[in-house]
Amino acid sequence: MKRSLKRRITLVLTSLVSLAVCVTAVLTYGVYLHVEKKMVRDLIDTESKRLVPRVSRFGDEWTSALERDMAPSMYVWGESPKVRAASLPDELRGLSIGLHELPRAESTWHVAVVKARDGLLYVVYDTVVLDKQRQDFTRALLAIVLGCSIFAMLLSGTVARWLVMPLNALTGRLTRWVPNSVAVDSPHANEADRLMEVFNRVQDQVDAAIADQREFSANLHHEIRTALTVIRSDAELMLRYSTMGLEQRRPRLERIVKSVNEIGQSLESTFSLAHARFEDKARVDIHACVEDIFESQSMEAHKAGLEFVNAVQPGHEETISRQALMTVMRNIVRNAVLHAAPARLTVSSIGHGLRFADSGPGIAPSELPHVFDRYFSNRRADQRQHEQREPGAAADMNQAGIGLAIAKRVCIMQSWTLDVASPASDGGGTCFTLFFGQEA
Structure with a gap:
């Protein structure tokens, strides 16, 4: 069996x-x-x-x-x-x-x-x-039986391939739907077991996606409600105390603007991830893509004090989705702007991938496993409210805390690998490594 x-x-x-x-x-x-x-x-x-x-x-x-x-x-x-x-x-x-x-x-x-x-x-x-004639007739019958059996075996193999072709086609399609799974390639494996295994992986991925989206929606709902609560409370206070001076209103107005920006960024990031298809795979010039990302983030990077260095080899090309690559790189670079500045961010080529290394303060070992968790930067900021921040510092910039989570999610969708290491060198810095495949 x-x-x-x-x-x-x-x-x-x-x-x-x-x-x-x-x-x-x-x-x-x-x-x-x-x-x-x-x-x-x-x-x-x-x-x-x-x-x-x-x-x-x-x-x-x-x-x-x-x-x-x-x-x-x-x-x-x-x-x-x-x-x-x-x-x-x-x-x-x-x-x-x-x-x-x-x-x-x-x-x-x-x-x-x-x-x-x-x-x-x-x-x-x-x-x-x-x-003697009976013996000849017996040998002829045996030869006929043997010949028919051999012919039947060859013909049965063709018929069997034709019969299991729809099953193998379905297994192959499901396998392409779950590129992270390892298909059973043994030609002697039971096709029904292969289909069941891939189907179970598809079901697991669907269940994980449903749970993932529920968690995502719950976290987004919480973050938006928190920002809206801040906006409402500050607005009610200013309405109640109409005689409040400009200097007293300014911090509350700035907090309202920051909360609105956080809501907008959360909604924009969530929408872009929910509606992204990333199916337009083609030969992509990696060096040009990095230049485009640096140009789009140059204003925020200049304010935060982050210097960009494009060390990607000219002529480095990959057959990937440009939209997916830009989404991942945008969130990695934005994370460096928010958490590494003032520092230097260097993007360089590796075998079928990219390395994003910054010279910032790095990430604490206790926080490193949670870097790709949603809203982790917000939770970390809540835990450090007692710390003093200088005006204009990166920690005070607009941040929704889902940038790296979105980057990780896109990598999973594309069967890419995104890893993080800190400290990267000289006891500091952070290094994100992006591989355009399941393995380095």
Whole structure:
């Protein structure tokens, strides 16, 4: 039962055809034996009835014994108690009138004993020639059975491939839907098991995606409600205390603007991830893409004090989705602007991938496993509210805390690998490594 469906179908079809041919051969052989036996019995019976009138024309008594070869393997003897045939075998004299079969060493004698004149007439047919023909016929039947079995095995293999083709096509399609899974490529694996395994992986991915989206929506709902609560509370305070001076209103207005920006950034990032398809794969100039990202982030980077260095090799190209690459790089660079500045961010080429290394303060070992968690930067900021921040510092910039989560999610969708290491060098800095594939 652990064999592949193709091998099982081939085995079953071959067995059925071979069984049918064997049964046909056995029945044919049995019919052949029956027809042969009946033919010989009819032959000697007819020949004995034909000879009796002929020998009776010369009188009613045997005056001399009859000893004659009638045909190949057929012999005739006629005698009476007074006149004996010298060549008549002794085992024939004890036979009664009628048809008889006498097994011999290498053949069988078919004997017809009839009354003729005043004695008996013996007609004998020796099957030695028929036995040789029967052996040839048996070998021919065996050759037919063997040939049909081989032909059935070859034809069954073709039929089996045709029958399991839709199943393999479905398995292949599901495998392409879950590129992170490792397909069972063994040609002897059970196709049903392969399909079930891939289907389970698809189901696991769907369940994980549903749970992931629920968590995503819940976190987004929480973050938006938090920002809206801040906006409402500050607005109500300013309305209630209408005599509040400009210097007293300014911090609340700045907090309202920051909350609105956080809501907008969260909604924009969520929308871009939810509606991205990333199916337009083509040859992409990586160096040009990095330049485009640096140009789009140059204003924020300049304010934060982050210097860009494009060390990607000219001519570095990959067959990937440009939109997916730009989404991942945009979020990685934005993260460096928010958390690494003032520092230097260097993007360089590696084998089928990119390395983003900054000279910032790095990430604490306790926080490194949670870098790709949604809203982790916000939770980390909440835990550090007691820390003093300088005006204009990166930590005070607009941040939704889902940038790296979006980058990681896009990489999963594209079967890419995104890793992080910190410290990167000299006890500081952070290095993000992006591979355009499952492995480095």
